[in-house]
Amino acid sequence: MTTDVVNIFAPTPDRRVKRGWMNLRVAQVIHETPDTDTFLMVDAEENKRAFDYIAGQYLTFRFDEVADKPVVRSYTMSSSPCQPDTVAFTVKRVEKGLISNWLCDNVRAGSILRARGPIGRFCYDPAHDKKHLFMIAAGSGVTPFVSIMREHANTLGKKGSPEKMTLLVSYRSTKDLICWEDLNALRSVPGCRVIVSLSREHAEKEGFLYGRINESMLADTIAGDYADVTFMSCGPQEMMDLGRNHAISKGVAPEQFKTESFES
Numbered sequence: 001m002t003t004d005v006v007n008i009f010a011p012t013p014d015r016r017v018k019r020g021w022m023n024l025r026v027a028q029v030i031h032e033t034p035d036t037d038t039f040l041m042v043d044a045e046e047n048k049r050a051f052d053y054i055a056g057q058y059l060t061f062r063f064d065e066v067a068d069k070p071v072v073r074s075y076t077m078s079s080s081p082c083q084p085d086t087v088a089f090t091v092k093r094v095e096k097g098l099i100s101n102w103l104c105d106n107v108r109a110g111s112i113l114r115a116r117g118p119i120g121r122f123c124y125d126p127a128h129d130k131k132h133l134f135m136i137a138a139g140s141g142v143t144p145f146v147s148i149m150r151e152h153a154n155t156l157g158k159k160g161s162p163e164k165m166t167l168l169v170s171y172r173s174t175k176d177l178i179c180w181e182d183l184n185a186l187r188s189v190p191g192c193r194v195i196v197s198l199s200r201e202h203a204e205k206e207g208f209l210y211g212r213i214n215e216s217m218l219a220d221t222i223a224g225d226y227a228d229v230t231f232m233s234c235g236p237q238e239m240m241d242l243g244r245n246h247a248i249s250k251g252v253a254p255e256q257f258k259t260e261s262f263e264s
C-alpha cells in the first residue's frame, strides 16, 4: 500500500464542519431553467461559507413550517468545494412535489434554511477511482457532477483529480439545460467532455444527441475505453441499471460503477 493515498472522507484538522443543524441564509437565487433554481447560501451568523465538503456530497434540510410536522429532504451541492464564499444547491421541481415546489416558489435572497451535513460518499475518490471519470446523469441527477466537474476541470491529471472526465447527460429539451453556462464552457477544457441528449426535442444541428440514454449511446460515447474508467451515475433507476449492466458486460469491475438515487 502506498503512503501518499489520502482517505478523502477522513476528518482533517483543517476541514471546517459544523455539528447539528445549521442556519443558512440564501444569498442569491439563480433561475436555471423554467423549473429549476440554484440557491447560493452563507452561514446565517458568520455571513461566510458555512462548511467544507467534497464534491458529490449532500445536505439534509429540515422544513418545520411547510407541513403539519417537520419534513426533511436531501439536496446535493452543485457548487465547487473551491468556491470561496457560498455553497450552492440546485432544485428541480418534481410534479406535485411538496418541498421542491415550495423552495422554488418561496425561497428568496435573505431566506433562512436549516440543514445538517455535509454527508455522502458519492464522490470522486482518488484512492480508489480510475484515471477516467465517466458520469451518466438525467435531469436533476446532474447536480453532483456539476460540482465534480467544476472542482476538477482545472486540475485534471494532478494529484487528487482524474486525468479526464466525461459527462453524458439527458434532459427533455434545450429549455432544461441545468447549470449550462458552466458545463458548456467546460467543453473547451482539454480532458473534459460534456455530451447532452434530448429526449423530447430534435436539436442535432446544435450538437445535441436525440433520445433517452441507451446502450448504443453509451457504447458510442465510451468508444471502447473501458480499461481505466470509473463510472458514476445518478438518475432514474432504469438508466443507472442500463449503465451498470453495460459496463459490467464489458469487463468493468462492479466497484467501479457507483450510483446515487434521488428517489426515495
Ligand SMILES: Cc1cc2nc3c(=O)[nH]c(=O)nc-3n(C[C@H](O)[C@H](O)[C@H](O)COP(=O)(O)OP(=O)(O)OC[C@H]3O[C@@H](n4cnc5c(N)ncnc54)[C@H](O)[C@@H]3O)c2cc1C
Binding pocket: 058, 073, 074, 075, 076, 077, 089, 090, 091, 092, 093, 094, 095, 096, 097, 098, 099, 100, 101, 140, 143, 144, 260, 261, 262, 263, 264
Ligand atoms: C442523496 C439525495 C440527493 C438529492 N439531491 C437533489 C438535488 O441536488 N436536486 C434535486 O432537485 N433533488 C435532489 N434530491 C431529491 C430531493 O431530495 C427530493 O426528493 C425532491 O426534491 C422531491 O421532493 P418533494 O418534496 O418536492 O416531492 P415529494 O412530495 O416527496 O414527492 C412527490 C412525488 O414525486 C416522486 N418523487 C420524489 N422525488 C423524486 C425525484 N427526485 N424524481 C422524480 N420523482 C420523484 C415521489 O415518488 C412522489 O410521488 C436528492 C435526493 C437524495 C436522496
